[in-house]
Amino acid sequence: MNRKEPADTPLGDAFHLYDTTLRDGAQREGISYSVQDKLAVARLLDELGVGFIEGGWPGALPKDTEFFARAAKGELKLKHAALVAFGATRKAGTTADADPQVRALLDSEAPVVTLVAKSDLRHIERALRVDVDEACAMVRDTVEFLTKEGRRVFLDAEHFFDGYAFSPETSLKVLDAAAHAGADVLVLCDTNGGQLPLGLAETVASIKEKTGFRLGIHCQDDTSCAVANSVAAVQAGATHVQCTANGYGERAGNADLFAVTGNLVTKLGLDVLPTGGAAELTRVSHALAEIANLAPYTHQAYVGASAFAHKAGLHASAIKVDPLLYNHIDPSSVGNDMRVLVTEMAGRASLELKGRELGVDLAGRPEALTSAITKVKRLEAEGWSFEAADASLELLLRQEADVPVEAPFQLESYRVVLDHRPDGEVVAEATVKVHVGGQRVIATAEGIGPVHALDAALRKALSPHLSWLDSVELADYKVRILQGHPGTDAVTRVLVESTDGEREWITVGVHGNIVEASWLALCDALVHKSTTVA
Numbered sequence: 001m002n003r004k005e006p007a008d009t010p011l012g013d014a015f016h017l018y019d020t021t022l023r024d025g026a027q028r029e030g031i032s033y034s035v036q037d038k039l040a041v042a043r044l045l046d047e048l049g050v051g052f053i054e055g056g057w058p059g060a061l062p063k064d065t066e067f068f069a070r071a072a073k074g075e076l077k078l079k080h081a082a083l084v085a086f087g088a089t090r091k092a093g094t095t096a097d098a099d100p101q102v103r104a105l106l107d108s109e110a111p112v113v114t115l116v117a118k119s120d121l122r123h124i125e126r127a128l129r130v131d132v133d134e135a136c137a138m139v140r141d142t143v144e145f146l147t148k149e150g151r152r153v154f155l156d157a158e159h160f161f162d163g164y165a166f167s168p169e170t171s172l173k174v175l176d177a178a179a180h181a182g183a184d185v186l187v188l189c190d191t192n193g194g195q196l197p198l199g200l201a202e203t204v205a206s207i208k209e210k211t212g213f214r215l216g217i218h219c220q221d222d223t224s225c226a227v228a229n230s231v232a233a234v235q236a237g238a239t240h241v242q243c244t245a246n247g248y249g250e251r252a253g254n255a256d257l258f259a260v261t262g263n264l265v266t267k268l269g270l271d272v273l274p275t276g277g278a279a280e281l282t283r284v285s286h287a288l289a290e291i292a293n294l295a296p297y298t299h300q301a302y303v304g305a306s307a308f309a310h311k312a313g314l315h316a317s318a319i320k321v322d323p324l325l326y327n328h329i330d331p332s333s334v335g336n337d338m339r340v341l342v343t344e345m346a347g348r349a350s351l352e353l354k355g356r357e358l359g360v361d362l363a364g365r366p367e368a369l370t371s372a373i374t375k376v377k378r379l380e381a382e383g384w385s386f387e388a389a390d391a392s393l394e395l396l397l398r399q400e401a402d403v404p405v406e407a408p409f410q411l412e413s414y415r416v417v418l419d420h421r422p423d424g425e426v427v428a429e430a431t432v433k434v435h436v437g438g439q440r441v442i443a444t445a446e447g448i449g450p451v452h453a454l455d456a457a458l459r460k461a462l463s464p465h466l467s468w469l470d471s472v473e474l475a476d477y478k479v480r481i482l483q484g485h486p487g488t489d490a491v492t493r494v495l496v497e498s499t500d501g502e503r504e505w506i507t508v509g510v511h512g513n514i515v516e517a518s519w520l521a522l523c524d525a526l527v528h529k530s531t532t533v534a
Helices: 035-048 062-075 100-107 121-128 132-148 160-166 168-181 197-211 226-235 257-266 278-292 313-321 348-358 366-381 390-400 450-462 514-532
Strands: 016-019 052-056 082-088 112-118 152-158 185-190 215-219 240-243 410-420 426-436 439-447 473-482 491-499 504-511
Touching: 016 257, 035 052, 035 062, 035 278, 052 062, 062 082, 082 100, 100 132, 112 121, 112 132, 112 168, 121 132, 121 160, 121 168, 132 152, 132 168, 152 160, 152 168, 160 168, 160 185, 160 197, 168 185, 168 197, 185 197, 185 226, 185 240, 197 215, 197 226, 215 226, 226 240, 226 257, 240 257, 257 278, 348 366, 348 390, 366 390, 390 504, 390 514, 410 450, 410 514, 426 450, 439 450, 450 514, 473 514, 491 514, 504 514
Parallel strands: 016 052, 016 240, 052 082, 082 112, 112 152, 152 185, 185 215, 215 240
Antiparallel strands: 410 426, 426 439, 473 491, 491 504
């Protein structure tokens, strides 16, 4: 059986950071975890240092049953967290020990069980179709049975806030039944996600004062207040907070584990993670997004790529003096980095800071700095965008600062044609003529589209001469058609993301022709890589 104790944080059992990504988070549209995925997610959450990991609903879902079975056999060794099985109270008209789903909770061998129970009179009468006394008996019997079997039990009071507003006596009876039967924590659930922070905090404080019970909070994000509601509940006395990685969950999602944790640690001073855990927030967030097969949300608080990105020149001027003037925390404290974005809004401070970040020192070189600003603003006006294309910007700054950049090849010409074959297949063929290593090389290749064919032909021409080329792959390709000014043609902007297995970089190309725009971005990608080769 996995360990019962929560994570070895300075707060110990006094505060619970509880993750339900594998159960509630998995209900998000587009997420379908395999059992292997679930094991990988649990390991990452344990590395981060959460206190409790809710693994799913054994007995109700086959994948969850298998997950707990494999965990019990030793495939999941938790260093910090306790594994939690989720399930419902016994059904009406039976006993807890005879209910197969309650038995499945025991069979999971999880040391902690979270039971969900209706706490809204309307749900009790209309969904469960029992009276309040029977609903409380279902709670009481199941909690007593599981605690006698050596399990620690938490109770999720479903629809609590709506139910408490409708019939406070009923909701309090459900909490009382669970507490006196031995439940450790009573979790107040904003199941419909309709609460706002001030009202929710007032309710939590009131329940805390009336009952003295240990309270937890579980918030959905239907009003975009799940994080704020969770933090407000903690401030009002909750000492157990349930979240999901990156806010995953059904409908609008759940309270985001990383935003909630960031706020608890940096704003409330609560040491809810083991030493060094906060600095792992960004890494773990992105790793969990990868397992979910979802792109990380760039504007996510604390851990998003844009969370500490500054665009306005006024911001950059202040950051140059002191980074904390426009950053609410030190980004490194949550494993993130500050970035300065260079656009047509850039001032001298922005470009100087960005140059420093990219390894091109423009300080004390006013003429080079002025020339670089003028060029960036002119290119931005023509449709170029450097805020997402650091590699292309670095090449531009090197040129303006007279830092030598030797391209690994020179283009003579290229040609791309499309072949519509009798069977309906459309194949692109590209021919490139380049000068590399003192030789003139001609290469032809086919591809599923003109850009793919062009990339293949270029690689075919260069591979014998550039030993590092095989390690470079095209990771992403984005195209945007930009409308020109009245009386002008539209232009195409292409962003190319490349990787060599160790790092990624993005380059940009702009032209009225999509193939030429792509060629410019592809060339910049290879030139940038060549500057990093010893």
